[in-house]
Amino acid sequence: MIEVHDLTKRYGDQTAVDGLTFTVKPGIVTGFLGPNGAGKSTTMRMILGLDRPTAGTATVNGRPYEDHPDPLHQAGALLDAKAVHTGRSAYQHLHALAATTGIPKSRVDEVIDVVGLHQVARKRVGGFSLGMGQRLGIASALLGDPDVVILDEPTNGLDPEGVLWIRNLMRDLASQGRTVFVSSHLMSEMALTAEHLIVIGKGRMIADTSVSGFIETAANESVRVRSPHANALHDLITGPGTTVLSVDRGLFEVTGMTAEDIGDRAAAAGIPIHELTVVRPSLEEAFMELTKDAVEYQSTLIGEAR
Amino acid sequence: MTTATVAAAPRTIRPRKRVNQARVIKSEWIKFWSLRSTVITMLVAVLLLVGFGLLASSMFGDGSDPGGPPGSEPTDVVGASLTGTNFAMLAFGTLGVLLMAGEYSTGMIRSSVAAVPKRLPVLWAKIAVFTAVVFTVALAGAAIVFTAGQAMIGDGGASWSDPGVARAVIGTAVVLTGSGLLGIGLGALMRSTPGAITTLFGVMFLLSGIAALLIPDSWSDVVQYLPSNAAGAFTAVAQGDNDLAPWAGLSVFLGYVVALIGAAAWQLKRSDV
Numbered sequence: 001m002i003e004v005h006d007l008t009k010r011y012g013d014q015t016a017v018d019g020l021t022f023t024v025k026p027g028i029v030t031g032f033l034g035p036n037g038a039g040k041s042t043t044m045r046m047i048l049g050l051d052r053p054t055a056g057t058a059t060v061n062g063r064p065y066e067d068h069p070d071p072l073h074q075a076g077a078l079l080d081a082k083a084v085h086t087g088r089s090a091y092q093h094l095h096a097l098a099a100t101t102g103i104p105k106s107r108v109d110e111v112i113d114v115v116g117l118h119q120v121a122r123k124r125v126g127g128f129s130l131g132m133g134q135r136l137g138i139a140s141a142l143l144g145d146p147d148v149v150i151l152d153e154p155t156n157g158l159d160p161e162g163v164l165w166i167r168n169l170m171r172d173l174a175s176q177g178r179t180v181f182v183s184s185h186l187m188s189e190m191a192l193t194a195e196h197l198i199v200i201g202k203g204r205m206i207a208d209t210s211v212s213g214f215i216e217t218a219a220n221e222s223v224r225v226r227s228p229h230a231n232a233l234h235d236l237i238t239g240p241g242t243t244v245l246s247v248d249r250g251l252f253e254v255t256g257m258t259a260e261d262i263g264d265r266a267a268a269a270g271i272p273i274h275e276l277t278v279v280r281p282s283l284e285e286a287f288m289e290l291t292k293d294a295v296e297y298q299s300t301l302i303g304e305a306r
Numbered sequence: 307m308t309t310a311t312v313a314a315a316p317r318t319i320r321p322r323k324r325v326n327q328a329r330v331i332k333s334e335w336i337k338f339w340s341l342r343s344t345v346i347t348m349l350v351a352v353l354l355l356v357g358f359g360l361l362a363s364s365m366f367g368d369g370s371d372p373g374g375p376p377g378s379e380p381t382d383v384v385g386a387s388l389t390g391t392n393f394a395m396l397a398f399g400t401l402g403v404l405l406m407a408g409e410y411s412t413g414m415i416r417s418s419v420a421a422v423p424k425r426l427p428v429l430w431a432k433i434a435v436f437t438a439v440v441f442t443v444a445l446a447g448a449a450i451v452f453t454a455g456q457a458m459i460g461d462g463g464a465s466w467s468d469p470g471v472a473r474a475v476i477g478t479a480v481v482l483t484g485s486g487l488l489g490i491g492l493g494a495l496m497r498s499t500p501g502a503i504t505t506l507f508g509v510m511f512l513l514s515g516i517a518a519l520l521i522p523d524s525w526s527d528v529v530q531y532l533p534s535n536a537a538g539a540f541t542a543v544a545q546g547d548n549d550l551a552p553w554a555g556l557s558v559f560l561g562y563v564v565a566l567i568g569a570a571a572w573q574l575k576r577s578d579v
Binding site: 045048049050051052065066068069070071072073077079080082083084085086087088089092093095096097099100101102103140144 | 322323324325329330332333334336337340341342343408409412413414415416417418419420421422423424425576577578579
C-alpha cells in the first residue's frame, strides 16, 4: 500500500506537485494519469525517496520507503528506462542491485527470463533498444518480489506484443495481492488495465475514483434519437432536467433522460423511432474533458491560435 | 487494505534479507569490475606509473630530460623511479570521477538509491572498494617500478632499507589512492564527468604553479598546503626548503580528501537524484 499525504514539491517558484493526498490500495491496478508535466514522475520519485518533498509525506507499506531495512522487497520500480549504466550488461546490472539485499543469482536469472531478455542479458545495455531497456527496468522492478510495484509509463517504446505482456503482467501482479501503481498519459491504456484512477493536472488532484466513476463524473451519458417525426418527438421529450440538442434533420442528442424512457414515451405516442443509441463518452474524451484546464503544453490548430 | 492483505502477497524469495554495509560493498564490487572503462583506466594508470618510472630510471644521470611535467624532474634516485606518479595521479583521479559521476550521467544513481535509499552506504561502499583495489594495484605498481628502476640505475641506486624509501614507495600508493578519492568526491559534488575531471586536474596540477606565480612572497607559505604540494612532501625522500614535513604533508592531503568526501556525503544525503 502507498499512502501519500499533502505531498508537495517546489523547484524555485515552480510547483511541480501541489498538496497531493491519496492512497494506493493492494490487490488492484491503480492508474496514475495526467497530461505531460502534470507531476506524475516527480510524485513517484518522492514515494521512492529519490526526490525530497518540499512538504508532506509518502509511505510505502506503512513507513517511509527509506526506513525499510529491505527496500527492494517492499517496492520495485520502473522509473525510467535510463536508470542503468550503459556500459554494464543487463545481467551485471541486476546482479549488482540484487547483491545489496542478498537476493540470490537464481532470482536474477528468473527475472531475466520473465521479461524475455535471456538472449541479450550478457550484452552491454548501451546497445539496447527502448523496448529492451524498458524490459530491463521491469526486471529490476520485479527483482525483490516486492509487495508494491511502481511503473512509470511502462508501455513506452514497447511493441504491441510487449504492451499486451505488460497489461497481463500488471493484472497478474495485482491478483497476487500486490499494490500496482502505474502512470500513463493515455487514458485508453489505463481503461484496459486499471480498476482505480488517480488523475492529476499541474500537480493538483483532479480525480481519485474508480474507472467507471471517472467516466460518469467526467462527461454525461447521452442518447441519440432519430425519428421521421422530429417535431412531435422533440415536444415529447423536452422538459426540466433534459437537454435536447438537434444534431441533424430528425436527429437529436438527449441528455438527462434514459433510452428506455424515450422509447417508452415515443411508443405510447405512436411516434416511430429509427435509431435509439446510448452514447458513452470514450475514456479518452472523458479524460480530456477533465484535464483540459490542466494541460501544461496546450496545442492549438493553426489559424485558431490568433 | 489491512496489513493482512499486504502480507498475503506471495513471497517467492525467502527469507527476505536486509540491506547492510557488507552487501552494499559486494554490490559496488560487482559494479566496479563489470565496467570495461574502469578496468581500462586502471590499467592505463599502472602503465603510466611503471612506464614513466622505468623511462626516467633508464635516463637517470645521463643528463637527458625524462619528459615529466615541468618541475617534476627527478633530483634523486627514488624520485626518478617514481616519476610516473604525477601521470598515474591523473588516471586514478579520472577513475574515481568515472566511478561516481558515471552514476549520475547514466542515471544509474536512481537505481542505486532505490536499492539503498539510505544513500550513504553506497558512497562508503564505493570508497571501500576503490581504496582496496586501487591501493593494492598502486602499491604493487610502485614497488615494481621502484625495484626495477633501482636495478636499472645500478650503482648509486637506493634500497628498501634506506631512510625514507619505504615511506616514499608506500606513500606513492597512498597519494594515488587519495587522488582517486578526491575524484570520487568531486564526481559526487559536480555530478558531471568532464567538470569533475577538469577541476581535479586544475587543482592537482595547475593550482600549485599558478599560486607560486600569483601569491606574494610573504604569503608563499600557503603554497605548501596545496593538495599536490602536501602530497609531494609525503612521497619525497628528501623534502625541499618550502615543503611540509612528510607526516604533516600526509595529514594536510588526507584532510582535503576527508573534507571533500564529507561534502559529497552531505550533498548525496540531501539532494534529489
